[in-house]
Amino acid sequence: AQSVTQPDIHITVSEGASLELRCNYSYGATPYLFWYVQSPGQGLQLLLKYFSGDTLVQGIKGFEAEFKRSQSSFNLRKPSVHWSDAAEYFCAVGPRGGGFKTIFGAGTRLFVKA
Amino acid sequence: DAGVTQSPTHLIKTRGQHVTLRCSPISGHKSVSWYQQVLGQGPQFIFQYYEKEERGRGNFPDRFSARQFPNYSSELNVNALLLGDSALYLCASRRDNSGANVLTFGAGSRLTVL
Numbered sequence: 001a002q003s004v005t006q007p008d009i010h011i012t013v014s015e016g017a018s019l020e021l022r023c024n025y026s027y028g029a030t031p032y033l034f035w036y037v038q039s040p041g042q043g044l045q046l047l048l049k050y051f052s053g054d055t056l057v058q059g060i061k062g063f064e065a066e067f068k069r070s071q072s073s074f075n076l077r078k079p080s081v082h083w084s085d086a087a088e089y090f091c092a093v094g095p096r097g098g099g100f101k102t103i104f105g106a107g108t109r110l111f112v113k114a
Numbered sequence: 115d116a117g118v119t120q121s122p123t124h125l126i127k128t129r130g131q132h133v134t135l136r137c138s139p140i141s142g143h144k145s146v147s148w149y150q151q152v153l154g155q156g157p158q159f160i161f162q163y164y165e166k167e168e169r170g171r172g173n174f175p176d177r178f179s180a181r182q183f184p185n186y187s188s189e190l191n192v193n194a195l196l197l198g199d200s201a202l203y204l205c206a207s208r209r210d211n212s213g214a215n216v217l218t219f220g221a222g223s224r225l226t227v228l
Contacts, residue, residue, distance in 0.1 A: 004156075034216065043118075043204055043219035044157070090156050100147065100170030102217060104156035 002027050004091050004105035012111040013081050021076040021108050023091030031093040033074045034102070035065055038088045047089075050074065061085070086112045116141070118220035120205050126226045127195050135190040135223045139207030145169075146188040147217060148180055149204040157204055163188055164210070192225075200227045 005024045013019050025031065032051055036044040048059025055067040065076045074091060088109050094102040119138045127133050139146050145164040149157035159172040163182035177193045186207075192199055202224050206217035 036219075041221075043221045044206075044217075045219070046216050049216055092156075100162035100164075101159050101172070102147075103159070104149075106154075106156045 002093070002103055004093055004103050006089075006091055006105035006108050008108045009106070010109040010111060012113060014113050015083050016080050019076075019078045019081045019085070019110070021089050021091075021110070023074045023076065023105060025072050025074065025091070025093045027072075027093055029096065030069060032096060033065075033067060034092040034094065035059065035063070035074070035076050036090045036092060036104075037061075038090065038107075040087075044090065047076070081110075081112055083112045083114065086110055118205055118207050118218055120203075120220040120223050122223055123221065124224045124226075126228060128228050129195055129197060131195050131227075133192050133195060133225060135192075135203050135205075135225070137188045137190070137205030137207075137220060139186050139188070139205075140218055143207035143209050143218075144186055145208045145210060146182055146186065147206045147208075148188070148190045149206065150174070151202040151204055151222070152198075153201070160190070195227045197227050200225060 003026045034049045035047040038044050047063050048057050050057050050067045058064050063078050067074050088107045090107045091105040092102050121136045147162040148160040151157045160174050161180045162170040166182045180190045182188045202222040204222045206219045
């Protein structure tokens with residue numbers, strides 16, 4: 001079955017500290033991989049995506065993610081968190097070669113303390 | 115350029131009623147997808163339409179239906195509302211049916227069923 005697992009329901013980090021949000025997926029073949037962010041009451045905004053090539057991808061707002069095929073993981077990182085990064089983060093996978101269904105994880109809520 | 119627009123932003127219905135949610139994609143985007151996001155969970159795929167044809171359907175009952183119009187806007191209809199239908203309904207558009215084109219989300223329609 002196709003699925004995305006985000007093991008951490010919520011994470012609290014201090015402002016200025018580093019951040020890593022975990023994501024594992026189960027899929028028939030290597031899918032397209034995405035991270036989205038959702039602020040309260042808002043839709044989802046794309047942070048970054050992985051299609052092919054370099055397994056370390058850079059996104060907006062200083063975020064990066066690393067694809068590890070052997071671990072079926074796509075973890076999101078940021079070296080120094082800002083208070084404005086507090087939000088919910090969703091990892092998602094989508095089919096290559098066309099298709100319609102993007103599967104989302106349950107999300108990780110990030111809290112930032114001063 | 116206008117992003118994905120959804121209406122209404124909030125609505126309250128009672129059990130057994132019907133609801134219609136509307137979505138206008140980004141100009142030039144021909145594919146529209148609908149997702150249901152229950153509080154505390156990730157978005158769940160409901161439908162995708164491309165070129166006015168249904169291209170995919172998630173695991174939702176027949177009470178859920180949708181259509182896409184010649185101008186590529188879309189409606190999601192839900193009949194015989196249940197309390198469990200309370201959720202944020204997200205519309206997303208992309209240029210075509212390729213998985214390489216990322217989804218751009220609207221801010222959503224918040225449905226409360228009493």
